[in-house]
Amino acid sequence: MNEPVIQLDRLEKHFGAVQALRGLTLSVAPGPVGLLGPNGAGKSTLLKLLLGLIAPTGGCASIVGFDPATRQGRLAIRRRVGYMPESDSTIPGMNAVEMTMTLGRISGLGAEDAMTRAHEVLDYVELHEERYRDIEGYSTGMKQRLKLAQALAHDPDILLLDEPTNGLDPKGRRHMLELIEDLGKNERKNLLLCSHLLPDIEKTCEKVVVLHRGSVVASEEIENMTRRDERWMRVEVRSDSERFAGELEREGLLFEHTEPLRFRVRLPDANGEDGDILFACARASQVTLVSFEPVHSTLEEAFFKALDETPSQPTERAS
Amino acid sequence: MALKRKLPLLLLYIVPAIATCVVSFLVYLKFAAEEAVIPEAFGGQMGFAAQMIARQATTHLEARMQIITFHANMNMFSLLCVAWYGSGLFCDDRRSGAFQLYFSRPLSRMNYFLGKALCVGFFGMLVSFGPAVVIFIVASLASPEWAFFKQEWDILLRALAFSVTWLALVCGLTLFASSMASRKSFALLGVFCFMGFSVAVAQVLGPFVDSRLYATSILFDMQAIAHQIFEREGSWRMVQEPWLAWTVIWSFTGLFFSGAALRLARLRIVE
Numbered sequence: 092m093n094e095p096v097i098q099l100d101r102l103e104k105h106f107g108a109v110q111a112l113r114g115l116t117l118s119v120a121p122g123p124v125g126l127l128g129p130n131g132a133g134k135s136t137l138l139k140l141l142l143g144l145i146a147p148t149g150g151c152a153s154i155v156g157f158d159p160a161t162r163q164g165r166l167a168i169r170r171r172v173g174y175m176p177e178s179d180s181t182i183p184g185m186n187a188v189e190m191t192m193t194l195g196r197i198s199g200l201g202a203e204d205a206m207t208r209a210h211e212v213l214d215y216v217e218l219h220e221e222r223y224r225d226i227e228g229y230s231t232g233m234k235q236r237l238k239l240a241q242a243l244a245h246d247p248d249i250l251l252l253d254e255p256t257n258g259l260d261p262k263g264r265r266h267m268l269e270l271i272e273d274l275g276k277n278e279r280k281n282l283l284l285c286s287h288l289l290p291d292i293e294k295t296c297e298k299v300v301v302l303h304r305g306s307v308v309a310s311e312e313i314e315n316m317t318r319r320d321e322r323w324m325r326v327e328v329r330s331d332s333e334r335f336a337g338e339l340e341r342e343g344l345l346f347e348h349t350e351p352l353r354f355r356v357r358l359p360d361a362n363g364e365d366g367d368i369l370f371a372c373a374r375a376s377q378v379t380l381v382s383f384e385p386v387h388s389t390l391e392e393a394f395f396k397a398l399d400e401t402p403s404q405p406t407e408r409a410s
Numbered sequence: 411m412a413l414k415r416k417l418p419l420l421l422l423y424i425v426p427a428i429a430t431c432v433v434s435f436l437v438y439l440k441f442a443a444e445e446a447v448i449p450e451a452f453g454g455q456m457g458f459a460a461q462m463i464a465r466q467a468t469t470h471l472e473a474r475m476q477i478i479t480f481h482a483n484m485n486m487f488s489l490l491c492v493a494w495y496g497s498g499l500f501c502d503d504r505r506s507g508a509f510q511l512y513f514s515r516p517l518s519r520m521n522y523f524l525g526k527a528l529c530v531g532f533f534g535m536l537v538s539f540g541p542a543v544v545i546f547i548v549a550s551l552a553s554p555e556w557a558f559f560k561q562e563w564d565i566l567l568r569a570l571a572f573s574v575t576w577l578a579l580v581c582g583l584t585l586f587a588s589s590m591a592s593r594k595s596f597a598l599l600g601v602f603c604f605m606g607f608s609v610a611v612a613q614v615l616g617p618f619v620d621s622r623l624y625a626t627s628i629l630f631d632m633q634a635i636a637h638q639i640f641e642r643e644g645s646w647r648m649v650q651e652p653w654l655a656w657t658v659i660w661s662f663t664g665l666f667f668s669g670a671a672l673r674l675a676r677l678r679i680v681e
Contacts, residue, residue: 144514167516169514176511176514178507179506182511183505183506183508197512198516241511
C-alpha cells in the first residue's frame with residue numbers, strides 16, 4: 092500500500108500575527124520519514140495539527156485517511172496514531188505495566204488485550220523487571236523507552252516520535268535508534284521522526300522533510316538529497332598544490348583547499364561527470380592528479396544548503 | 411490500582427467504617443431489645459452490660475435520627491477524603507506531563523474531566539452516603555416486618571439529596587483547586603483555606619452587617635440545607651432562609667466546575 096499516510100494541502104496555521112505554517116503542501120509516503128527543521132520552523136505546530144490538538148487556520152489535512160478538522164476525524168486519528176512526546180510524560184502513581192495498560196485501554200483495547208499488549212511492548216523495549224517498579228524511580232533512558240512502549244501499545248498505523256533520543260547517553264541513544272530503525276525498516280511501521288539530530292534521521296529514516304519558517308523546503312529520499320551535490324569533486328594531487336590552486340583560480344572554478352594536497356572543487360557542469368577541466372588544470376600547472384571523486388555530502392550539509400536556498404520571508408503575516 | 415498506594419486514604423476510611431459498624435450495631439440492638447429478642451452475638455443470653463446498652467438504645471435511640479446525625483457528621487470526613495484524593499488529580503497530571511499521553515488518545519477533555527469528577531465523587535459518596543445506606547439496611551432488616559423500611563423509606567432519598575449537594579460542592583472546589591495549583595499540597599491547602607475563610611467572613615459580616623451574610627459560609631449553608639432536607643424542626647441554624655443557602659451552594663458549585671473546566675479547555679497539551 093503506497094497511499095500517503097499524511098496529506099497536507101495548503102495547510103496554514105497562524106497564532107495572531109505569527110504565521111506558524113504557510114501553505115504547507117506535502118504528501119508523506121508510508122515508511123520511516125524524518126521531519127527536520129530549525130527552532131521555530133513549525134515542527135511542533137505540525138505535530139499538534141496531526142494529532143488534532145489544534146485546528147488549522149486554512150487548508151486541509153488528511154492523516155491515515157481522516158480529517159482532523161472534524162471531531163470524529165480527530166478521535167479516529169488518535170485511535171490510529173501513536174505519539175511519543177518530547178518532554179517527560181508519565182502517569183503519576185503507576186508502574187510501567189499499569190501505565191501502558193491504562194493508555195492501551197483508553198485507545199480502545201479491552202482489559203485483557205491491553206494487559207497482554209503492555210507486556211509485549213515492554214518486552215520489545217527491554218523493560219524487564221523494572222516494569223513493576225514505580226515510574227518515578229526510572230532513569231531517563233527507561234522513561235524514554237517507556238514512552239516508546241506506550242506509543243506502540245495499541246498497534247497504531249503511524250508513529251509520531253518527537254525527539255526520541257532526548258537526554259539519552261550514547262549507549263541509550265544507540266539502543267533507541269536501533270529500536271526505531273527496527274520499527275521503520277524491519278517492521279515497516281509508518282513513522283514520522285521529528286529530530287534536530289541529523290545523524291538520527293540519517294540512521295533511521297529513508298525520507299526526510301525539511302521545514303523552515305512554516306514551509307517545506309525539501310521533501311525527498313535521503314539518498315537523493317545527499318547525492319545531489321555531485322558537482323563537487325574531491326581532488327587529490329601529488330604535489331605543488333599551490334600551483335594547482337592558482338590554475339583553478341585562473342579557470343574561475345570555485346574550490347576549497349581542505350588539506351595540504353586535497354581540494355574540493357565545484358565543476359561548472361550540471362551533471363558533474365565531466366572532469367576534463369580538472370585534467371586541463373593539472374596539465375597547465377604540471378601537477379599530477381592522484382584521484383578525484385564526487386563528494387557525497389552529509390545530510391547536515393544538504394540540510395543547511397536547503398535552508399540557505401530558501402528565500403528569506405518574514406514569519407509575521409502582514410496585517 | 412488507585413487504592414493500592416493510598417494508605418492515607420484507607421486510614422481516612424477506617425474511622426467512618428468503625429463508626430458505621432458501631433451505629434449499625436446499636437440500631438440493631440434497639441430493634442432487638444424492642445422485640446425482646448436476645449441477639450445471637452450475646453450467645454443467647456444478655457449480660458448486665460448488654461442489658462443496660464439495650465435499655466439505653468430502646469429509650470434514647472431513634473434510628474431515623476441516628477441516620478441523620480451520623481450522616482451530617484460524616485460531612486467533614488467526606489471533605490477530608492475528597493480533598494485528599496482529589497487535590498492532585500489535575501496538578502499531578504500536569505506536572506508529570508500526563509496530559510500529552512491522555513489527549514493524544516481518543517479521549518476528549520470533557521470525558522477526562524467527567525472521569526476525574528466522577529471518580530472523586532465516588533470516593534466521597536463512599537463516606538458520605540455509604541454509611542447511611544448500611545445503617546438503613548440494618549434498621550430495615552432488624553425492624554419487625556420491615557417496619558422501618560415502610561415508614562422511613564424517604565430518609566434514604568433525603569440522605570442522597572444531601573450527599574449529592576455536599577459532594578458536588580466539595581468535588582467542584584477540589585477539582586478547581588487542583589486545576590489552579592501547581593502541587594497537590596497547595597491544592598489541599600486551598601480547599602481548607604477556602605472553607606475556613608468562608609466561615610471567617612460569615613462570622614465577621616453576619617453579626618455586624620446583615621444576618622443574611624452568614625450565608626457566605628459554606629458550612630452554615632449546608633447546615634440550613636440539612637435542616638430543610640431532614641425536616642429538623644427546632645434545630646439551631648445560622649442561615650434562616652433555605653433558598654439563600656441553596657443559591658449560594660449551587661452558585662459556588664457552578665463556579666468551581668466552570669473554573670476547572672475552563673482551565674482544562676485552555677490547557678496547552680504539547681508545548
